[in-house]
Amino acid sequence: MKIAVFRKEHFNAAHRLFNPNWNHEKNDEVFGKCNNPNYHGHNYELVVRLVGEPDPSTGYVYDMKELSKLIKKHVIDIFDHKNLNLDTPYFQHSNPTAENIAVVIYKLLRKEIENQYELKVTLYETERNFVEYPA
Amino acid sequence: MKIAVFRKEHFNAAHRLFNPNWNHEKNDEVFGKCNNPNYHGHNYELVVRLVGEPDPSTGYVYDMKELSKLIKKHVIDIFDHKNLNLDTPYFQHSNPTAENIAVVIYKLLRKEIENQYELKVTLYETERNFVEYPA
């Protein structure tokens, strides 16, 4: 009896998208306004999905209070009110696109969530642009 | 040509989470504020998903007016403005967690929806905590 449980959290961060191997014109062509050298930012909404079987003694697949604490400790405290390019170690060689941020968050959480639970991450960069990993 | 159709309904209910086989300290440790003996409550949002093929004479996979009536009769009328622990027969031996409520709703609807339709239930306990069954 597999059930999915979801917990939604949020963080606010600045970022910039550009490829240091490209010249300014190419970066502007590809990334447009997202290439602003002084950064811009977003209110990110994060939804974490775990799949498992409910524990008969609690009725929980996973205690949402614990999942919330775990997301806060391993994701929100690292990304919230930060510059994703400069203040985190994860985007030295890749862009902090929603895609790449979602993969980083997945890896951070995968280490903390027991293997018996399937894990999926959905990240909203805006209400109209969002990503899901793994698809 | 399989298409999924979704109908969203809501109900308001009180509940309490605890395990009668545990002492007070253990219940508080596990369920925290959800163990309040006088209950607390939620505005539950329910999304029902059916998968089937559209009827060429209507263009409907399932008439949403009929699905809404069916959910109201078999779910909302039983849970809305009720105490899930005391006023329904489903949580005598299990907790009315979102996980367990979703499974009960699934079983109630599965009896009413023809087998040709796949059925899935998503239940929002709050905007930030929700579950899906089957996963």
Next chain:
Amino acid sequence: MKIAVFRKEHFNAAHRLFNPNWNHEKNDEVFGKCNNPNYHGHNYELVVRLVGEPDPSTGYVYDMKELSKLIKKHVIDIFDHKNLNLDTPYFQHSNPTAENIAVVIYKLLRKEIENQYELKVTLYETERNFVEYPA
């Protein structure tokens, strides 16, 4: 240069609406399902509005982090995961309707917010039913 600032918080609670001076029939006629003796519940959303002038040294009318802490201490900690009728002292002689809850919250906060700030409270019982005090 008067500016209004708003902070949104939420709490989940159980309640029951009835008038002990009326018989069962009259209570059912007036309060319908809200008179369920075993209670029902809601996810309440609370919006607190303060009006004042921004402090030139910060650009804040009121520090939102402080307003959030103050609402949590004086409102959320008292109402969240509680039975409004049984677990709080405010509805011994009146119903915990959205109207009456909003007035209680206003009075609790008015004592904590300096008089130089105008105060208003909006309380959502559901997405479709809400109140504002003072009007």
Next chain:
Amino acid sequence: MKIAVFRKEHFNAAHRLFNPNWNHEKNDEVFGKCNNPNYHGHNYELVVRLVGEPDPSTGYVYDMKELSKLIKKHVIDIFDHKNLNLDTPYFQHSNPTAENIAVVIYKLLRKEIENQYELKVTLYETERNFVEYPA
């Protein structure tokens, strides 16, 4: 490393649901208010989901600016502020139900999106009625 990316767009349109092979009574019985001969309308919200692998030089699975332009050109410009029955060629022999509109949108976009990307369309007719294709 498959990632899903989503883009949300919207359009406003009028439509009517009826089967020309049925008499008025049968149409009213099946389609109810949706059979109003002078049409009614909706604010449709459209979510397009592509699955692919991120390009290491950009961090994008698909450039959302390009996906937005493509949806605007091939879907929104055709459906927005239109009468779906009269102003588009797609519902001459079928009803503009959410199901059928979603399939039309899928086919319009499938031609424009390279085959390496999986494609899915979710269409909200109202906040409470929506469909997904393919399921």
Next chain:
Amino acid sequence: MKIAVFRKEHFNAAHRLFNPNWNHEKNDEVFGKCNNPNYHGHNYELVVRLVGEPDPSTGYVYDMKELSKLIKKHVIDIFDHKNLNLDTPYFQHSNPTAENIAVVIYKLLRKEIENQYELKVTLYETERNFVEYPA
């Protein structure tokens, strides 16, 4: 002790904006896509606000169940799944703009709501365009 209470309802309708005293070019210039001769449509969200004093025997300013019924009878039943230009008598000599619809709804409700209550109507044509009457 004046309190405002709000009730939210919705309806779906088709409309067209044009001025019959103007030629086609002028109408297109002013109304653009809203002048589509075959109509387009919207999911309208309506918020009705009443201001009054709570009744001490109930704690209600106005019974929301009654307000909901009243809005359904006098507004929703007239506008829902209708063509505002053709199926209602209110827009023979004026356009069904959000502004004009809100004034019509205000007048319809003002007749039904006792004078002791202040009345205000907010109408959302889309999530991004809305009006309030009286201002």
Next chain:
Amino acid sequence: MKIAVFRKEHFNAAHRLFNPNWNHEKNDEVFGKCNNPNYHGHNYELVVRLVGEPDPSTGYVYDMKELSKLIKKHVIDIFDHKNLNLDTPYFQHSNPTAENIAVVIYKLLRKEIENQYELKVTLYETERNFVEYPA
């Protein structure tokens, strides 16, 4: 017959809150995470409210297409995907708090909107923190 019309737009920006006359400890104490030297960011939602009388030839208080263009030209193009501290001239001597940003936006729009219309600006920094000017 005064009616209020509202238009909602959005922009994404980076910012930092600090007072250059204060030392690091004092800035951290007052602004906390908002003082991150490398900036953080938000998805700002902006609601512009105009009050006026409807033009009988159109039924519009103000053409929402024109209001949208005007907001885009005079506000969004200046703030969207920018660093509010570094890329705009408005926060050299004050902090880009929601309060101060709202006042700047009000002044930018007040110059463009004829005096016959009352103007008010609501700015959402997050879903839970927002401001209104004038109050």
